[in-house]
Amino acid sequence: MIHDILITLTVLTNFTLVATSRVNKSIQVAAFQGVLLGLLPLTLGLGFHIHILLMAVAAVVVKGWFIPFLLRRALAKVHIHREVHPYIGYTVSLMLCALGTGMSIVLAHNLPLKPGGPFALFVPAALATLFTGFLLLVSRRKAITQVVGYLVLENGIYLFGLMLIGDMPLLVETGILLDLFVGIFVMGIVINHISVAFDSMDTRQLAELKD
Amino acid sequence: MLALYFVLLGAALWLGSGFAALGRPSERTALPLSLLGSLLGVVGAVLCLVQGGAGSLDFHFAGFPARLAIDALSAAFLLPLHLVAGLGALYGSSYWPLDSPKGTGRSLRFFFALLVAAMSLVFLTRQGIFFLLAWEVMAVSAFFLISTNHEDASVRRAAWVYLVATHMGTLILTAMLILLARRCGGWLWGPILGAAAPKLDVAILVLAILGFGFKAGWIPFHFWLPAAHAGAPSHVSAILSAVMLKTGIYGVLRISGFLPRIPIGVGGVLLLLGAATALYGVFYALAERDFKRLLAYSSIENLGVIGMGIGLGLTGRATHDSWLAALGFGAALLHVWNHAAFKSLLFFGAGSVLHATGTRDMEVLGGLASRMPRTVRMLFPGVLAVAALPPFGAFVSEWVLYRGLFAALMRGYPWTAGLALPALALVGGLAAVAFAKFFGIIFLGSPRSAAAEKAHDPHLPMLIPMGILAVLCLALGLGSAWLLPGLDRVVVVLAPGVSGQLAASLGFELRMIGGFGGALILVGGLAWLWVGRPGKRKNPQLAPNQPTWGCGYSAPSVRMQYSAESFSEGWANLLPGRRIRMRRLKAIFPTPSTFHLELSDSVGLGFLEPRVERLANRALWFRRLQPGFLTIYLLYVLLALLGVFLWMLARPWLLPLLGWSA
Numbered sequence: 080m081i082h083d084i085l086i087t088l089t090v091l092t093n094f095t096l097v098a099t100s101r102v103n104k105s106i107q108v109a110a111f112q113g114v115l116l117g118l119l120p121l122t123l124g125l126g127f128h129i130h131i132l133l134m135a136v137a138a139v140v141v142k143g144w145f146i147p148f149l150l151r152r153a154l155a156k157v158h159i160h161r162e163v164h165p166y167i168g169y170t171v172s173l174m175l176c177a178l179g180t181g182m183s184i185v186l187a188h189n190l191p192l193k194p195g196g197p198f199a200l201f202v203p204a205a206l207a208t209l210f211t212g213f214l215l216l217v218s219r220r221k222a223i224t225q226v227v228g229y230l231v232l233e234n235g236i237y238l239f240g241l242m243l244i245g246d247m248p249l250l251v252e253t254g255i256l257l258d259l260f261v262g263i264f265v266m267g268i269v270i271n272h273i274s275v276a277f278d279s280m281d282t283r284q285l286a287e288l289k290d
Numbered sequence: 291m292l293a294l295y296f297v298l299l300g301a302a303l304w305l306g307s308g309f310a311a312l313g314r315p316s317e318r319t320a321l322p323l324s325l326l327g328s329l330l331g332v333v334g335a336v337l338c339l340v341q342g343g344a345g346s347l348d349f350h351f352a353g354f355p356a357r358l359a360i361d362a363l364s365a366a367f368l369l370p371l372h373l374v375a376g377l378g379a380l381y382g383s384s385y386w387p388l389d390s391p392k393g394t395g396r397s398l399r400f401f402f403a404l405l406v407a408a409m410s411l412v413f414l415t416r417q418g419i420f421f422l423l424a425w426e427v428m429a430v431s432a433f434f435l436i437s438t439n440h441e442d443a444s445v446r447r448a449a450w451v452y453l454v455a456t457h458m459g460t461l462i463l464t465a466m467l468i469l470l471a472r473r474c475g476g477w478l479w480g481p482i483l484g485a486a487a488p489k490l491d492v493a494i495l496v497l498a499i500l501g502f503g504f505k506a507g508w509i510p511f512h513f514w515l516p517a518a519h520a521g522a523p524s525h526v527s528a529i530l531s532a533v534m535l536k537t538g539i540y541g542v543l544r545i546s547g548f549l550p551r552i553p554i555g556v557g558g559v560l561l562l563l564g565a566a567t568a569l570y571g572v573f574y575a576l577a578e579r580d581f582k583r584l585l586a587y588s589s590i591e592n593l594g595v596i597g598m599g600i601g602l603g604l605t606g607r608a609t610h611d612s613w614l615a616a617l618g619f620g621a622a623l624l625h626v627w628n629h630a631a632f633k634s635l636l637f638f639g640a641g642s643v644l645h646a647t648g649t650r651d652m653e654v655l656g657g658l659a660s661r662m663p664r665t666v667r668m669l670f671p672g673v674l675a676v677a678a679l680p681p682f683g684a685f686v687s688e689w690v691l692y693r694g695l696f697a698a699l700m701r702g703y704p705w706t707a708g709l710a711l712p713a714l715a716l717v718g719g720l721a722a723v724a725f726a727k728f729f730g731i732i733f734l735g736s737p738r739s740a741a742a743e744k745a746h747d748p749h750l751p752m753l754i755p756m757g758i759l760a761v762l763c764l765a766l767g768l769g770s771a772w773l774l775p776g777l778d779r780v781v782v783v784l785a786p787g788v789s790g791q792l793a794a795s796l797g798f799e800l801r802m803i804g805g806f807g808g809a810l811i812l813v814g815g816l817a818w819l820w821v822g823r824p825g826k827r828k829n830p831q832l833a834p835n836q837p838t839w840g841c842g843y844s845a846p847s848v849r850m851q852y853s854a855e856s857f858s859e860g861w862a863n864l865l866p867g868r869r870i871r872m873r874r875l876k877a878i879f880p881t882p883s884t885f886h887l888e889l890s891d892s893v894g895l896g897f898l899e900p901r902v903e904r905l906a907n908r909a910l911w912f913r914r915l916q917p918g919f920l921t922i923y924l925l926y927v928l929l930a931l932l933g934v935f936l937w938m939l940a941r942p943w944l945l946p947l948l949g950w951s952a
Contacts, residue, residue, distance in 0.1 A: 166921060186935050189942075206935075213928040217921050225920070 082122040085115050086204045089238070090180060093211040096231060097176040098169050100161050102223055106150045109227050109234075113142025116234055120244060131244070138237070146230060153223060167218035179210035201242050209235030291345035294360040294414070296334030297368055301410035303327030304375070308403025311396055317388045320399055321379060324406075328376025331368055331410065338365035339776040346416070357416040357478055362779035363547070364413045366623055367540045370630035371413070371533045373762075375406040377755035378525040381638055384751035385645060386438075386523050398438050398523065404431040405529070412537055418467040418477040425463070425537075429456040432534060435526045436518045448517035451894075455514035459504030463541075466497035470545065482550050491549050495556055498545040506538030508597055509567045512590050513894025516574075519586035520650065524641025527582065528634035531589040536626050539596055543619070546604060547784050557605030557618075558704030564597025565706075565713035570893075572717050575724040577862035577889050579854045580650045581643070584728055585636050588676060591717060592629045595691065596622045598710055602694045605704045607785050613795075614701070615785040617694030620777050620792045624687035627773075628766055632675035632684060635759035639669035642752055643732060646745040652854040654739035655732045661745045666733050668756035673729045675763040677722040681807020683766030686800060688718060693796075720861065731854045738848050768807050771800035855887055867892035 092112040099105050117139035120131050167175070183206035190202065212232025216225050240254065307323035338344070338360050346359030360368075382402065388395040408431060411424035433456070437449035471477050473490055504511040515535075519527045546552060571590030578584040599622030606615025642665045643658060644650060659666045675682035691714065698707035737743045747753070766773070774793040782789050841850065855862075862868060871886040890896060915926075 182935070186939055189939055209931075210928075213924065213931070216924045217928060219921075 082119055083200055085119050085122060086200045086238075089115050089234070090204050090207055093180070093208055093231070094173065094176055096227070097172045097211060097214060100169060102154060102159055102162060102221065102227075103151075105162075105224060105227050106147050106154070109230050110143050110147040112231065112234055113146070114139050116237055116241075117142055119238075119241060123241075123244070134244075142230070142234070150223060150226060157223070159221060159223065162219055162221055162224050165219050165224075167214075172214060172218055175214055176207075176211055179214065180207040183207040183210060201238060205235050205238035205242075207235075208232075208238055211235070291343070293334040293338035293341075293343060293365065294345040294347060294358065296330045296337065297360060297372075297410060297414065298358065300327040300329070300331030300334060300372060301407045301414075303330065304403045304410070305407040307379075308400045308407070311388070311399035311403065317383065320403075321383050324379040324403060325376050327406075328372040328379070331372030332376070334360070335365040335369035335372065338362060339369065339779060342779045351420070354419060355417070355476070355478055356420050358411075358414045359416045360414060361783050362776070363540070363543060363783040366626070366776075366780045367413050367533070367536055368410065370536070370627060371406065371409055371529075374529050374532045374630055374634045375402075377634065377638075377758060378402070378529050381528075381641070381752050381755045382523070382525040384749045385525055385641055392441075394438050397434065398526070401431040401434040402526065402529070405435060405534070409533060409537060413540060416479040418471050418479065421479075422460070422464060422467060426460065428534070428537065429453075429460065432456075432530060435530075436522045438523055438526070439521065442521070444517065445521035448514075448521040452514045452518040455504055455511065459501045459511070459538075462497055462501035462504070466494055466501055466545070469494050469497065470548070474548070479544075479548060482548055486551060488551070488553065491551065492553050492556070495546060495549060495552065498542055499556070499560060502538035502541035502545075503563075504538070505541070506535055506593050506597070507567075507590050508538075508563055508593065509570050509590075510893045510897075512567065512571070513891060513898055515590060516578075516583045516586040516891060519589065520580055520582040524582070524637050524644060527585070527641075528637035531586065531637060532630040532634040535589060535593055536596075536630070539593070539600065539622070539626060542600060543622075543784055546600075546607075552604050552608040554605070554608040554703075557601045557603070557608055558706040559601070560604060561598050561601030561704055561710050562706045564594045564599075564601055565710040565717075566594070567591070567597060568594030568717045569713055570594070572720040572724060573861070573865055574889075574891065576720055576727070576858045577865050577868060579652050579889070581652050581655075581728060581732060582637075582640050582650050584652075584724065585633065585640055588636075588721065588724065589629075589633060591721060592625065592633065592676075595688065595714070595717065596625050596629070598714065599623075599625060599691055599694070601704070601710075602691075602698060602707070603784065605698065609701075609703060611701065612785065612788040612791060614694060614697055616778075616781050616788050616791040617690060617697055619781045619784045620774075620796075621687055621691035621694055623777055623780055624690055624770070624773070625684070628675065628683035628687050628763075631759055631762045631766055632672045632682070635669065635672035635756055635763060636676060638752065638756045638759065639665060639672060642669075642748045642756070643745070645748055645752070647739075647741040649739075649741055652728075652731045655737070655742045656735040656848070656851065657733075657737040657742060658745050659733040661737075661742075662733075662747045664747045664753055665756070668753060668760045669733075670729070671760040671763045673725050675767070677725045678718050679722070680803065681767045681810055682763050683770065686767055686770040686803060688714065689803070690796065723858070723861070727854060727857045731852070731857065735851045736848045738851070764811075768804045771797050771804055774800065862889075865889070865892070867896045 089112055092108050092115070095108050096105055096112075099108065117135050117137075120135050120138075121127070165172070180203070184203040186206060187202035209232060212228050212230070212235055215228025215231055217228075219225055219228060243250075303323050304327040307320040307327060310323055311317070311320040313319075339362055342362060344359065344361040346357055348355065348357050350356065379399075379402065382398070386395055386398055388399070405428060408424050408428035412421065412428055415421045415424055430453075433449055433453045436452055437445060439445045440449070469490060470479070473482055473487065473494065474480060475484075500511075504514075507515040519531055522530060568591045571587045571592075571594055575584050575587035575591060578587055599618050599620075602618025603615050603622060604618070606612065606618055642662065643655070646658075646662060647655060649655070671682065675684045678684045678688045692711075695707045695711045695714065698704060699711065737745075774797055775790075778790050778792050781792065843850070867890045869888050869890075871884075873883045875883055
């Protein structure tokens with residue numbers, strides 16, 4: 080019951096993320112989404128095994144506090160408040176996100192997955208979050224919003240991975256943490272380098288590096 | 291079985307010598323190791339050829355069943371491989387010193403050893419995947435060998451063209467091996483039993499001829515060959531030309547040996563292809579002024595001759611005509627051996643000339659006979675052999691091929707023998723002209739440049755291999771009759787049911803040829819001794835040191851000599867891809883004029899290159915897919931993901947529409 084609510088909230092945060100133009104707010108919402116997903120393993124009725132606790136705590140701390148903290152710090156340095164002129168406008172993004180969510184539901188119903196269990200909403204929500212993350216990555220111009228998009232994409236993959244938690248928790252944990260680490264690391268380098276090399280955070284400048 | 295162990299140990303020693311060359315004490319360990327490896331390889335191959343014993347070794351590697359086996363066919367190719375490789379290593383120790391600049395000496399020795407080890411495995415492996423692996427290692431180490439002198443832009447280009455060409459061949463071979471695996475019911479090779487599948491068999495055979503044709507340099511797949519062989523260090527050219535091209539021949543023979551029935555037409559077509567290749571090669575050899583390219587084109591010619599033999603042999607198998615099969619395969623193999631001997635000798639000789647003068651252009655050489663007397667004495671038998679003159683080996687192999695072609699004419703099949711016969715005659719004659727030019731322009735006359743003036747004989751490690759090969763060239767001609775039993779053992783592998791035919795029917799003729807050859811040499815030697823006997827008066831009227839082609843002018847100049855171009859002018863005029871730029875001479879007292887001639891391979895440079903370039907230009911369009919924006923790349927990922935999703939959704943409906951079960 081609770082996990083259904085959490086997942087529904089996650090999908091709703093997707094919409095918020097797509098529609099918001101303030102960078103600060105989108106970081107907040109992404110952090111909120113991270114906390115929601117971090118709490119999710121505790122509600123699956125798998126008991127309070129040490130692995131599961133550890134994973135929940137790690138996810139909440141990393142997704143809900145550490146990464147947003149880093150992002151805010153970066154934001155404070157570069158003085159950006161709004162994502163202006165995204166490649167795809169907010170209304171269209173919202174519509175695309177809705178379309179993606181609908182499609183995810185259709186697809187999830189047609190996938191040969193095991194029916195029943197607490198995972199009925201997992202697949203469509205995971206696909207929808209994945210799609211939203213991609214949408215953010217593709218449609219936004221500023222590197223920092225792209226990092227948020229990457230975070231959302233990661234959340235989608237995390238949600239997918241949660242379905243396996245009963246079977247191989249340790250593997251899921253390490254995989255997720257490694258993914259996050261690598262992703263943020265790479266994007267951190269990218270942000271740092273764009274702002275150093277081009278005095279701006281606009282990813283269009285990177286096209287200069289084309290061979 | 292003993293033979294197999296010998297050869298495997300030889301290959302392992304070669305590999306060890308390669309790694310030793312990278313280490314510290316290098317040359318003192320590497321050279322003896324490789325010589326010992328070659329010795330073992332030669333002993334193993336000879337054992338197998340003489341005793342006819344076959345051995346095989348089955349094992350599992352990484353879960354795959356694998357087989358290494360030696361039989362007479364493998365041994366027939368392992369023998370020249372290890373012979374030329376050992377002599378090449380000795381030659382290379384002086385030709386390309388270990389401490390040559392930029393570390394090329396070490397990498398050259400390493401890849402040379404790797405090439406030999408990989409080629410040994412190519413000849414031994416009887417399993418599709420391992421064959422491909424060994425084949426690739428061979429091809430790639432040859433690439434590194436060709437690009438040894440990579441400071442030169444033309445060498446880099448030649449190496450790249452070679453790499454592309456060899457991978458085209460590998461691509462076709464991969465398809466062929468997959469089909470063969472389906473036919474054999476597994477990756478292990480063996481004679482195919484079971485029901486006939488004519489279409490599959492034709493596909494396998496044609497793909498094998500195409501794929502191995504890239505390696506063997508049959509037209510139109512020869513375009514990589516001249517530049518690659520000319521650009522490589524000379525002992526590498528020797529092993530590439532004498533052995534690596536033959537891996538293509540080996541492949542065609544090996545694969546066709548598995549097929550239960552050969553389609554009739556293939557042999558005739560191959561005969562024609564071989565004849566065309568031989569003619570093409572010899573014409574370009576005739577017109578070439580770079581002497582290493584000349585030798586490379588001559589390799590194309592000889593591979594064409596070998597292809598003609600295989601074509602005859604395959605026709606013999608298709609028509610169950612054992613005599614034709616024996617003659618065809620026998621001629622091909624005999625020519626493989628002869629070509630290995632004389633072409634490596636010629637490349638070693640060419641290397642000595644290059645070493646002494648630093649140029650590959652014949653037009654600036656000349657008069658080397660008096661400056662490099664030992665080299666000339668070693669090289670001359672090779673020149674006679676490549677021109678297929680008696681009593682040298684190539685004469686015998688072409689003679690067996692003539693016998694086969696006449697036999698085919700008598701039987702009326704394949705009808706292409708009627709075209710191949712005059713082609714072979716023309717090839718023989720033109721090869722003699724081409725090598726008259728090669729020898730005459732480089733070694734006779736007066737030196738055309740200061741570099742040729744100051745040339746000198748190389749050191750002993752370069753002369754010894756040439757001496758051994760020169761003796762071998764002669765021995766292959768004089769003693770050809772004793773090769774026949776070994777040859778028969780190879781033919782049995784290729785055409786089961788043909789046993790001992792060559793030794794029984796050709797033994798007498800070849801003994802006669804050898805005997806006459808020996809007598810000729812004896813008489814010639816006696817005459818030479820008599821002419822040069824001490825105490826003979828010199829003709830006092832003979833002016834000392836008159837330049838050749840002096841023609842009695844009072845002030846002869848070296849430019850009055852025949853040049854390489856003028857020597858072959860009459861024939862080379864026919865060639866496409868030969869461009870002359872000259873200013874027409876006008877007036878009674880003409881001003882100074884220029885003459886410029888360039889020769890380009892009409893298939894490679896003339897036909898293929900513009901087309902490939904156009905294709906590459908078209909392919910540039912795809913660069914628009916790479917605009918440099920991160921978001922666009924992410925969009926591609928998203929689209930691919932959506933595509934997969936949609937495919938998953940649409941699959942249950944689409945597949946029944948196409949008539950497949952979902």
